[in-house]
Amino acid sequence: VIIFASHVNSFFKAYKPPVSVESQLVVDTSPYIKPLMQLLDEYESFGLILLDTHRARIYVVNHDKIETSKRLSKDIMNRHRKGGCSQARFQRLRRGAINAFFKEVSDAAEHLLSEVKRVVVAGPGTAKDEFIEYLTDDLKKRVVGKIDVDFDEKDVLPAAEETVIEDKKHSVLKKLDVFKKEVLRDGLAVYGVEETVAAARNGQINFLFVLKDLKIKGWICEHCQAVEPGETRNCPYCGKPTSEVDVIEEVIEFAERTDGEIVFVDDDTLKELGGIGGLLRFK
The missing domain is CATH 3.30.1330.30 (Ribosomal protein L30/S12)
Known part of the structure; x- marks a missing residue:
């Protein structure tokens, strides 16, 4: 448990970190945040969107643990097998229903994942690729990977976490490289x-x-x-x-x-x- 307390200011706040922390007591004139910042840096929360054309699950994940989640589903018509005009009309209606569902999932993701820096989209076939086009520009920029997986796959969390870890390593190395170049040119x-x-x-x-x-x-x-x-x-x-x-x-x-x-x-x-x-x- 991480506790910030001030008798003078009548303040007490406790946080439960994602992992165990070393016992430490610090008396300071302001909150001692370095250990907390190290935890946030090492165990960064990320977003996971798992979906197909009629079901979706949106997760906020931290260190293999789901912090928050939301499930959505829509009764989408099965593929119609009749020919002629009825087939074309049916496919238009079905496509419209899928599009509306993707828009609903996008809106939910925008709200639930507003605080995370990185997002992984997972699902079978081309559904995830089509869905990404419905995300806002801001959320699209935060998508760091796609995973091809069945909707009911139980081991998607470790794969998503590995994707996020690799992207973060790459991002830090790029920033460090820019930093070193700026140092050399006194920039x-x-x-x-x-x-x-x-x-x-x-x-x-x-x-x-x-x-x-x-x-x-x-x-x-x-x-x-x-x-x-x-x-x-x-x-x-x-x-x-x-x-x-x-x-x-x-x-x-x-x-x-x-x-x-x-x-x-x-x-x-x-x-x-x-x-x-x-x-x-x-x-």
Whole structure:
């Protein structure tokens, strides 16, 4: 269980993570979110849409566990075997019913999967390919894979999770590659504690890269929000008392407040650059 509590602010909130976590007590002036951000990064929820031409199941999945789900079905006419005009008319009616069903599933998916970054579409034959065309442009962009599987297949979740993991690995490697190129050309990138803290405070961080398990002891001035490694009892900028902090935690909080994406990685180049860096929105 992850608990955030403040007696002064009469606040108490508990969350059940998807996996067991190491026991830890942190007393700080603001919520200590680094362990939670690492969990969210490692065990990212994803969407799964399983469908054929008349049945659909929409899932939000986290670490092999279904968080939420929705089932839809429609009584679609079986294929008609009569010839002539009645056959053509029947096929038009049947196609119209399938189209209406796909639109209904798309609307439900748009609502249920609004918070997930990645979506997998699974099902037999060409139904999933036809269905994808009914998704909104935003949801289409989040589809990271298609799986050819029977609607009643019970082992679709592991296959979908593997698809998401591979896409995430590829995405992180691409972002890291862009970051390293930007560093070499002195472009839209920062690295090292001092530069990254300054960029995060200014809301410049688009993607924050953090070496896994990195901690740097430092201080923060709650009055002027100055953060630096090392120790000092009073802020050298405004003279107010300081608090001891993990500098990496503070950078993560700054980035989170300005909608920066936090990515935890094992990367030798990032380690040589101080263990932390980021791609910038602007310079």
